[in-house]
Amino acid sequence: MTDTAAEAWQHWTESRNAAVSAPHGPLALTGTHWLEPEPAELPGLPGRWWAESGTVCAELVTGDGVRLEGEQREATGRVALRPDTDAAAQIAVLNGMRLVPIEREGELALRVFDPAAPRRAAFAGISVYPYAPEWAVPAVFTPFDKGAQDVLVENADGRARPLTVTGQVAFTLAGRPHTLTVSGSGGPLSGVVADETSGRETYRFRFITLPAPDADGNTVLDFNRAFLPPCAFSDHFICPFPPPGNRLTVPVEAGERHVVGVGGVFGGPLHPGGALGRVMSRPAGGRRGPVCLPARLLARSSKQRYLLARASKGWLGRAERGAPVGRTFTESARRRQIVEAAIEVIAEAGYAKASFARIAKHAGLSSTGMISYHFKGKDDLLREVIAEVMRVSEAYMLPRIEAETGPRARLRAYIESNVELAAAHPRELAALVEILNGQGDDAEGQFAAGRRAVMDFQEQLVRAAQADGEYGAFDARVLVTAIRGAIDAVLVRVLRDPQMDVAASAKELADLFDRAVRPAEVCMEAHRIPGEDA
Incomplete structure (x- = not known):
């Protein structure tokens, strides 16, 4: 690789910092409000909002200040906004905020992007590994014989959703062969990956992109440009976790690492509570009882x-x-709040009904994204619940x-x-x-x-x-x-x-x-x- 490649990478890092900190970029997302068929008020927004016939609806009155993006006059009465999955998607604005309707698996939500978001104000940059040419390696893409496939993977909000994948890329790192499952056809490829630095030196997973393969499937996998997912910047994004097989057994010390704020790292590695000495048994009747404690x-x-x-x-x-990196007093307090709510929900409603949505509601959180920010998934939260019981x-x-x-x-x-x-x-x-x-x-x-x-x-x-x-x-x-x-x-x-x-x-x-x-x-x-x- 040449200095030109290193300079291009430097320009890429600068553009990434500019994009995520833009007035309505990922750092500005302050809420993802999932809507029901019944009209309801949303925190910090005027009017009443609901989901109806594939659109996000609102009932507004003069003086609410909401208008459609690109229009000067205020929107009043019943307003229906088409979501991001519609070719004619619509966005509303309010006092500098963007109100973006989204649709995921038939469910509708309203996202609020606020330029005055605390995280955007505190943003100090994205920490990255130094550029190293050896992390840009040749790769060969092989599409699946049966075409695109849907793989069920857990998302950052605790729900499993289908992820469409189209094939695998094969490459060599440190003399060892590896493969990753990726998405894309007829153009650039993308993937969700983790490695031995994930949750420790880097965020718990990262995204990658590869140039469109040539006729023989040849492309380049440049880990120097491995980048943080949107949920690293805001609690309210839904991001897919790596599909099966996409955790590399080597530390990839390249690419973006963490989001850095004025007070330190926004999201450090998770710390599920350490070793817990306890004994399990299966009492009469086949159900496990409590434990003979430490x-x-x-x-x-x-x-x-x-x-x-x-x-x-x-x-x-x-x-x-x-050890946890950069966890503030506020973050620690939020984790305790979530764990306590999880204990109450599990004890009252049972394990099977202890969804992130129910726990978030019990904790008084605006969305499940707050839980996903602090815990890698349901299993990680349950480990911390058990750790709290032991404490x-x-x-x-x-x-x-x-x-x-x-x-x-x-x-x-x-x-x-x-x-x-x-x-x-x-x-x-x-x-x-x-x-x-x-x-x-x-x-x-x-x-x-x-x-x-x-x-x-x-x-x-x-x-x-x-x-x-x-x-x-x-x-x-x-x-x-x-x-x-x-x-x-x-x-x-x-x-x-x-x-x-x-x-x-x-x-x-x-x-x-x-x-x-x-x-x-x-x-x-x-x-x-x-x-x-x-």
Whole structure:
């Protein structure tokens, strides 16, 4: 490649910055309002809006200030706007804002582009990797034999939608062959891709374009021009995630990385909560119950808890690497708000009905895009929900356990606080049960490794207590399994029967296992008849 290519790339980066920060560019989008057949008010807009016969309709009065783009007179009465999928699409304007009707899969919405949007005002540029000619590689496009295909992929709003793809491009990076599924026919190609930098050094996925292939399918894939999707600039865009097979197993250190604002990076990598030590079971009836909560609470030192955390790392699926980048106080507060709303919705409505739309409504958000900005998808949000349940659990249980000394006393505190947790935080545990039940048999394999890791560590703690003479001689694995199953069974009863005497049940279960772990001579002494040796 030549300096001319590098200069052209520099011009491209400058034009990208100008385009996204234009008065009505992606950074200006402040809302995507999905419309119902019934007229309703929209935040910050005059009149009432609804969807009817494939158009976006509004009822306006004189003084509302809305007019059709290109016209001088104010629009009043009933106004019908054709959406962006119509060849004669129409746009309305209001005080410098553009009101753009859109249609997606038969559903209509109104997008509001406001030049005064806070993100546009705070925009400081797009961070990029330096230009490197080795990231522009020859590629060969091969169309699918049966023509264009629709692939169902998740979108940024949590819904799965068809993505039309037409073939694959084959290329070589660092001596290894790769393929990507792309769209386009008879002209330039485009694709949605992720790689080993995604969610860590770069946004969670990026878009690519390739020049139109020649007659033999030859083209060029220039990762220097991999660019951020619209949803990186505003919460209110709907963007398709990469289709199956479009995550490269190499770090692509080229192209655009993040949107940078005055206060730092707008959207950093997601941080689903780290390793969570917990044990699952399947109680009678085939439904999973609550969990025998963190074994690391029984660990006698911070080092032991650290080792357990390492042993159970990855329990909830592949975690994004690296720490969150540039997350502000406001962003952290918004994530907490979404997680709390998700817990309430899942606990009340159930796993299957916990859609992004329902969660957004419960949280008081204007659209599902806010959830998609902070979480990569429903699975990512559920991981954070489980992480929050674990944090609540540890905050409730840990002080009681650490106030005790000796394995037996800690075991008692662990069992009692675990059972009483269900009464203190029923909403959180109910949500957890719904998630585990809703994920079905797939969850069994997902959590199996972590479950074994925690049980192995619990077993090590029991053996250490036996070696110190604190516990009697018995099969440590049997004890660990019994504790897990017993706590889960009691927790199921607590959640199903609000009138149950939780404290009495917790004490009875703790007494049972306290007697079970005692050394034989202690048990004999406790049951000796007075005067028996006289």
